[in-house]
Amino acid sequence: xxxxxxxxxxxxTLAKRKPARKKPVDAEPVAETTRxxxxxxxxxxxxxxxxxxxxxxxxxxxxxxxxxxxxxxxDVLSQSHAADRVSQVRILREYAGQSFPxxxxxxxxxxxxxxxxxxxxxxxxxxxxxxxxxxxVDSVKALADKLEAVK
Numbered sequence: 001x002x003x004x005x006x007x008x009x010x011x012x013t014l015a016k017r018k019p020a021r022k023k024p025v026d027a028e029p030v031a032e033t034t035r036x037x038x039x040x041x042x043x044x045x046x047x048x049x050x051x052x053x054x055x056x057x058x059x060x061x062x063x064x065x066x067x068x069x070x071x072x073x074x075d076v077l078s079q080s081h082a083a084d085r086v087s088q089v090r091i092l093r094e095y096a097g098q099s100f101p102x103x104x105x106x107x108x109x110x111x112x113x114x115x116x117x118x119x120x121x122x123x124x125x126x127x128x129x130x131x132x133x134x135x136x137v138d139s140v141k142a143l144a145d146k147l148e149a150v151k
Contacts, residue, residue: 077147080125087117 061067091113100106132143 075147076124076128080122083121084118087121088114091117 091110094113095106095110098109100109128143129140132139
């Protein structure tokens with residue numbers, strides 16, 4: 001038996017397509033190294049850098065002990081304060097190096113030492129105040145103005 005095949009038309013061969021035309025390039029390609037950076041980004045990074053430099057400088061100054069803004073005072077009151085400070089530190093070191101039998105004895109010794117040191121330390125100021133008081137009220141006001149003006 002012979003099989004019958006239905007009659008099919010012959011297949012047509014497809015025509016080859018032509019490739020699409022390439023678009024002409026008008027400008028040269030931009031290189032990667034010449035890309036444009038937004039100015040806002042530059043300003044932001046510059047501000048951040050300046051802020052970090054300032055914070056670093058402030059931290060360095062702070063860790064170094066700061067900057068003396070006011071010059072040292074040289075009036076009689078400041079000298080008396082400085083002398084009293086030195087004496088009080090000396091007394092505290094002596095107190096720490098001694099042993100006392102009880103608390104009242106320790107307090108008595110500490111108070112006697114501090115009072116004696118304060119009397120000696122404040123003699124220049126007391127003398128200046130006494131001299132101003134001998135000259136009158138206007139001289140005392142002048143001394144107060146002089147002490148207040150030294151800054």
